[in-house]
Amino acid sequence: EVQLVESGGGLVQPGKSLRLSCSASGFTFDDYAMYWVRQAPGKGLEWVTGVSWKSGSIDFADSVKGRFTISRDNAQNIVYLQMKSLRHEDTAFYYCGKSRIVNSNDGPIDSWGQGTLVIVSS
């Protein structure tokens, strides 16, 4: 069974940094692209970024470009989202997701974590 568990969320001041982690199990981790999607409370889904199965970053939403980076540790089966210069508008649940398509960067998300809440506030 695929399991994705996010951690690292919490309350952070504007301008500060935070690193989220997503621990994966139940599948061959380095065969799949992994993504981060966020959802502000009561709002819709926003695709944030992804990391290819070959460990290169896929892209970033314009709203986070230059502030967020993504990486993966295929030995530990973990994906990281490093967030810098956080803004109030980055407040959201952050979900980690796994691509449906093996060995491809382009895929829908077939497995999701439960999410971790990031609150940016002074």
Place this chain on the structure above:
Amino acid sequence: DIVMTQSPDSLAVSLGERATINCKSSQSVLYGSNNKNYLAWYQQKPGQPPMLLIYWASTREPGVPDRFTGSGSGSDFTLTITSLQAEDVAVYYCQQYYSSPYTFGQGTKLEI
């Protein structure tokens, strides 16, 4: 970036009736070399992460009831839910994975 626009924003349908949700992309998400539409549909219930229903515009994810059907090609897509059940109350999102960033529609809230 590709903009995904869903209609309507909300929809009320009676139990046992049909629900239709539309999704339009600002450019085609049909990849010519494999003739596949890079379009997915998700269902999200309150307090839960989204769940993949359909990908490649019309391929149902295993375990998804066959009352959920995806159709369309190019830039216009539809999710149809026949014989609506109470457990289908949720927000539905389309997503394109043709070109990063892999954008979502704004969501359609389905109510009974």
